Amino acid sequence: MTAAAPAVRRTRPGPARLIVTVSVIVVVVVAFLLPYLWIFVSSFKAQNAIFSDVSPLSWATFWPTNGSFDNWISVIENKNVGTALLNSVIIAVLQVSLTLALGCLAAFGLTRVKFRGSRVLFAFILLTFLVPMEALVVPLYSWMGDLGLRNSLPAVFLPWIASPFALFMLRQAFEEIPAELDEAAYLDGAGPWRVFWHVILPNVRSSIVGCGLVVFLFSWNSFLWPLIVNSSSQYEVIQVAVAQSAAPGQLPNWGETFAGAMIATIPLVVLFLFAQRHIVQGLASSGMK
Secondary structure, eight states: OOOOOOOOOOOOOOHHHHHHHHHHHHHHHHHHHHHHHHHHHHTTSOHHHHHHTTSSOOGGGGSOTTOOSHHHHHHHHHSOHHHHHHHHHHHHHHHHHHHHHHHHHHHHHHHHSOOTTHHHHHHHHHHHTTSOHHHHHHHHHHHHHHTTOSSSSHHHHGGGSSOHHHHHHHHHHHHTSOHHHHHHHHHTTOOHHHHIIIIIHHHTHHHHHHHHHHHHHHHHHOOHHHHHHOOSGGGOOHHHHHHTOSOTTSOOOHHHHHHHHHHHHHHHHHHHHHHHHHHHHHHHHTTOO
16 A cells, blocks of 8 residues: 555745735836826826926926816827827738738648758748838838838738738647647548637637737837838828828927827727736647746
């Protein structure tokens, strides 16, 4: 007879350790949230009130005394924010859709179709992710001109739909699916497309959603490339519209700038609040824990 393994006793953290842990968490949360709170509150203040309330710090710094929605109304009516917001939504949705379509097909080919040099090809694709975007601006700008796509919405997202980052996330998720599922489907008479659509994709749904949200974030926050490729205000994205809200040669109205920044942030906050579970699962299944 073998001796029974001793029971593992879980020790609860002491009061001192618990206090230190809670204190660190509170400090980190405050350090991250306090600047956003100040920006949000300042978006309801007049220009002179923003600076007069900063020094010295008081409750008025983080509370809109005599606040109003004038900055928000001015930004929406006079700064092209509504059109820019719609442009950003269209660009982000199209970029996410095309990136996921290409990424899923490429991940399926690299994990399910066995061919010599597949690992070398994947490594080469990942190396392109290390090339800084600034080094690609000039050739991409010339390419968009040759295609006649400058000053258009497709010029903003087309160069980035073949994303090495998305391929990495999706390939790692596809590799987690056992090959026995594919073999069982093939024995039942399914072809590669049916295996891809009915076997693989349903099992990596969380990874696809998580990848799509990360791509959406990259697309939504893009600034340099949309600024360069589009000179027409008709095709501005929200980040460019907020940055260019000040008239040339004049100091920016910080209240309007903060209001525009909050308008640009609200869709991301809402999206991530509803989909944070998929983000965590998608990153975990891709090996990026």
